[in-house]
Amino acid sequence: MTPMVKAEGVHKSFGPLEVLKGIDLEVKSGEVFCLIGPSGSGKSTFLRCINHLEKINAGRLSVDGELVGYRQKGDKLYELKDSEVARKRRDIGMVFQRFNLFPHMTAVENVMEAPVQVKGVSRGQARQRALELLDRVGLADKAGSYPMQLSGGQQQRVAIARALAMDPKLMLFDEPTSALDPELVGDVLDVMRDLAESGMTMIVVTHEMGFAREVGDSLVFMDGGVVVESGHPREVLTNPQHERTKSFLSKVL
Amino acid sequence: MTVDIDKTTGDTPPAGPEAIKAIPVRHYGRYISAVVAIALLVGVVYAFSQGKINWGAIPDYFFDDRILDGVGKTLLLTVLSMVIGIVGGVMLAVMRLSKNPVTSSIAWFYIWFFRGTPVLVQLIVWFNLGLVFEYINLGPFYKDEWSDFMTPFLTALLGLGLNEAAYMAEICRAGLLSVDEGQTEASHALGMSHAKTLRRIVIPQAMRVIVPPTGNEVINMLKTTSLVSVVQYPELLRAAQDIGQTSGAPAEMLFLAAAWYLLLTSVFSIGQYYLERYYARGSSRSLPATPFQKIKANVLSLSSRSKPTGGTA
Numbered sequence: 001m002t003p004m005v006k007a008e009g010v011h012k013s014f015g016p017l018e019v020l021k022g023i024d025l026e027v028k029s030g031e032v033f034c035l036i037g038p039s040g041s042g043k044s045t046f047l048r049c050i051n052h053l054e055k056i057n058a059g060r061l062s063v064d065g066e067l068v069g070y071r072q073k074g075d076k077l078y079e080l081k082d083s084e085v086a087r088k089r090r091d092i093g094m095v096f097q098r099f100n101l102f103p104h105m106t107a108v109e110n111v112m113e114a115p116v117q118v119k120g121v122s123r124g125q126a127r128q129r130a131l132e133l134l135d136r137v138g139l140a141d142k143a144g145s146y147p148m149q150l151s152g153g154q155q156q157r158v159a160i161a162r163a164l165a166m167d168p169k170l171m172l173f174d175e176p177t178s179a180l181d182p183e184l185v186g187d188v189l190d191v192m193r194d195l196a197e198s199g200m201t202m203i204v205v206t207h208e209m210g211f212a213r214e215v216g217d218s219l220v221f222m223d224g225g226v227v228v229e230s231g232h233p234r235e236v237l238t239n240p241q242h243e244r245t246k247s248f249l250s251k252v253l
Numbered sequence: 254m255t256v257d258i259d260k261t262t263g264d265t266p267p268a269g270p271e272a273i274k275a276i277p278v279r280h281y282g283r284y285i286s287a288v289v290a291i292a293l294l295v296g297v298v299y300a301f302s303q304g305k306i307n308w309g310a311i312p313d314y315f316f317d318d319r320i321l322d323g324v325g326k327t328l329l330l331t332v333l334s335m336v337i338g339i340v341g342g343v344m345l346a347v348m349r350l351s352k353n354p355v356t357s358s359i360a361w362f363y364i365w366f367f368r369g370t371p372v373l374v375q376l377i378v379w380f381n382l383g384l385v386f387e388y389i390n391l392g393p394f395y396k397d398e399w400s401d402f403m404t405p406f407l408t409a410l411l412g413l414g415l416n417e418a419a420y421m422a423e424i425c426r427a428g429l430l431s432v433d434e435g436q437t438e439a440s441h442a443l444g445m446s447h448a449k450t451l452r453r454i455v456i457p458q459a460m461r462v463i464v465p466p467t468g469n470e471v472i473n474m475l476k477t478t479s480l481v482s483v484v485q486y487p488e489l490l491r492a493a494q495d496i497g498q499t500s501g502a503p504a505e506m507l508f509l510a511a512a513w514y515l516l517l518t519s520v521f522s523i524g525q526y527y528l529e530r531y532y533a534r535g536s537s538r539s540l541p542a543t544p545f546q547k548i549k550a551n552v553l554s555l556s557s558r559s560k561p562t563g564g565t566a
Contacts, residue, residue: 087444096438096439098435117449159439163443
């Protein structure tokens, strides 16, 4: 079985600053894969490379057996056209730290937008599906509200529904609860737990160690652009092997 | 026997905190400045009343055919110049923001040139290009003598429209840049193309920043059209001046023109208010009520208040 995401020696630099210094990892289909580490360790950058919001400089990164951003013919790599990149992104949902809902659209319009504009689904069908998804994240009564009228936790749940509306095979979560008031974090984590139980492949950059321990199937600790330690969340979190992991966990747990 | 009830205690409402009664500060400066301002205003009004102004000439000519024709031409020129300005401005803004260095530097050059020279000079240059070009030759499509091709109307339209495009380009660019980058990322992450992202996500949000200055530009344009009287186009100011010369009331006709400009800019300002309100969707928790809604709300609250009394009366 091909892994959902496979990274081999992935490097990424912003000018002279090398953020990723050779990342190797594999995310299996259907698993919840947690990325933890101090800020600046490159975990968000790696996540953004997976749907080609950032271009990698070296190495190989593939999703579901296909290279991200390139096509290989013989031993030559060809850059993908924008339209081909967009086509691949349809299958990868992404949830941002700052929600990034479209403020000029209501909640239900936010969820409908991509199916209508990208997949050509009829507005009626898209609306029905959007209402189902909003119901699933517990916001059926907020369908007509604009993002400004919703709390952070509600906005993030709409953002999750919006990503799910494209029926992705992989969901990327970039610190989905970091911008939330502590008492709102639980609602969002509940939705993510539900999603994990339904068998969705999820890569989660998070500082919620409790969530990683309970829901995660694999966990990677990153620091300074490299993978320091990886394994089952319970093992890594309770019995870290590296000094760096130990000192990080002692500060956050 | 009835039970005795002490009525006095039941009737008085619970005493709230006693309101402060203090002697307010006297702002003598305010009284003085108000008196000075009123005196100046009275002086100005008195001065004008002493001038030999034939006020009656203004209503006589207010709806004169030539004036109305001039108003129509002013409006036509305003609208068409703004259309050229907005379409050109959006194109230039997208060109300037594109990653292609050739298109972005051409757009930069255009804006530099048209913003850097006075519009009056541009109008006169367009009008006099016949001095250097004898013919206009668009290959197989069109060929004519320059003076026949460049009518006063076309001169006015090109002069105003191309100049406006340079200003609109900067307004549009500011608007596009004001939209958070996360919006573009979220849209791309959903698989939307660059064009769809621009059209569905970025431009609607940029409009909130673009509309207010564009409204100002429209009002400015309406007034700037008076400049084209120098290239012989018979818009409002020129029509008023022509009547002024024949009717022997030149100053009165200028007042008349000013009154028309004021009327038109006021109407445009009202339109701008509603347009801004439309694009404010989602940016504030609730939209401000329109003046009409405010009136309606007042009328409704009055009628509901008067209903119970209306039944007894």
